[in-house]
Amino acid sequence: MIEGVHFVRKRLADGVNRWYVYAWRGGPVVMSADGRKPSLTTEALERIAIARRDRDAARKPAPTTLQTLIEKWQDGPEWSVLARNTQKTWGSSVRAIQAKWGKVPLAVFNDTRMIEKVVDWRNERRETPRAADIGVTVLQALLKYGVQCGLLKINVADKIGKIYINGQRAEIVWTKEDLAAFEKAAGDKDRVVFEAVLFCSVTGLRREDLARVTWSAVGEYAIVKEAAKISRGRRHIAAIPRIPQLDDVLDLLERRYRAPGVDTVLVNSNGEPWNLDTLSKEVTRIAKLAGIVHVDSGGKGGTQRKRGKHLHDVRGTFVTYLMTETDLSDAEIAGIMAWSVEEVTRIRRIYVDDTARQIALGKRIARGLAKR
Incomplete structure (x- = not known):
């Protein structure tokens, strides 16, 4: 049984039990049947999936926030083609970005004054310099996607440097x-x-x-x-x-x-x-x-x-x-x-x-x- 599906029984005037099945409590009816408590039909399952998808879409932030851009990015091919290990590493940075700027309107990121804000955010996390740099790298990739989609005009994180000194390791080799x-x-x-x-x-x-x-x-x-x-x-x-x-x-x-x-x-x-x-x-x-x-x-x-x-x-x-x-x-x-x-x-x-x-x-x- 799918979690959250709501069954309601109503006794009709002729004594017959009629069952109404809702996609969730308070949601739309997806099927009805008389007699015993019914099992969900294929058609009902499809209606539940559509209803829940529409509900979840309505719950998403307005399409002008950074959160929406994050969701669009992670639903697209640019994210799916990343190696599993990269997705795992970047995931924590995505969550940090969501917590910091998820509800901020996208229009704010078209203002060059945001460059200083991003640098400040990086510096606030300098106690974990590698994580701070990865956060900027992930934000760069996210905003680049926003520019690519025509949702942003500039990438304010594009030119921000790294603070993790051990990250500059090109000259280090094993002898x-x-x-x-x-x-x-x-x-x-x-x-x-x-x-x-x-x-x-x-x-x-x-x-x-x-x-x-x-x-x-x-x-x-x-x-x-x-x-x-x-x-x-x-x-x-x-x-x-x-x-x-x-x-x-x-x-x-x-x-x-x-x-x-x-x-x-x-x-x-x-x-x-x-x-x-x-x-x-x-x-x-x-x-x-x-x-x-x-x-x-x-x-x-x-x-x-x-x-x-x-x-x-x-x-x-x-x-x-x-x-x-x-x-x-x-x-x-x-x-x-x-x-x-x-x-x-x-x-x-x-x-x-x-x-x-x-x-x-x-x-x-x-x-x-x-x-x-």
Whole structure:
């Protein structure tokens, strides 16, 4: 029985019981029948669905509020094509936006003075800087949709910067020393976690793609998989070239036990596909145990700031392999990684060019000492 459907019995003058069925208490009649209490017919179910839909539509805020735009956005394809994990992450920010501005008229967001209001909102949440930045990102996407639909003329959140300093991580990569330290800290007990990090270091795949790629996607010259992340409204194909280091890792992973029916390249200790959040937490736990950090220099007073390295940062290691093991240009590497050319160039300058320069200087010093 559908919850909320209201049945009312009325005894007629001839003694017959007549039943009236309402979509809800106080709602419209959807069917009537004489005799015993009736079961809902298909036609009645359809009438209930239509009546409740119309009721819910009437309860929605006026079509001039931000709440209405949120509902329109989440009912549309722009929201549905987002990865499930993105919807989950953005969901809390949507609720925060609803609480802050849900009843505000859309016309207010056509006023450039709202830029300052959005910056103030971001700053009010600076105690959780990453959440504050995600909130602005979600608001940007929402207002962009409003402009696209012709409901807004401008996007007041479009140019607002980020405050989460750890979010600027393009230059952070895992070194060979980091990988060795992680392997030691993982030991035999957490070997599968090390294998996940190792696989990431030779593919550069995002976490969602890393955990879901199957053996059927592994080709002779590349791993080809539809990417989990949506970029510019499209789900792109992730094509990862098979470098020699990847071949070695694939040979290692192929020997790992898998539960019946499991075809993912990576599996956990039970032979099952990894849960995404569990994989991230395990990598962070072991990296912290191993003391794997990135050191920023040049802070106030010449101080150094340490930041823990995450699974996502392992992608940069693959970039350094492409730079040193192939003749690919920065633009071609950027295309593989879906990064900007500037990000790739920065990694080349820090981890490849500077390293080569230091080695050359070392050789010159050694030659000078030998001549003495």
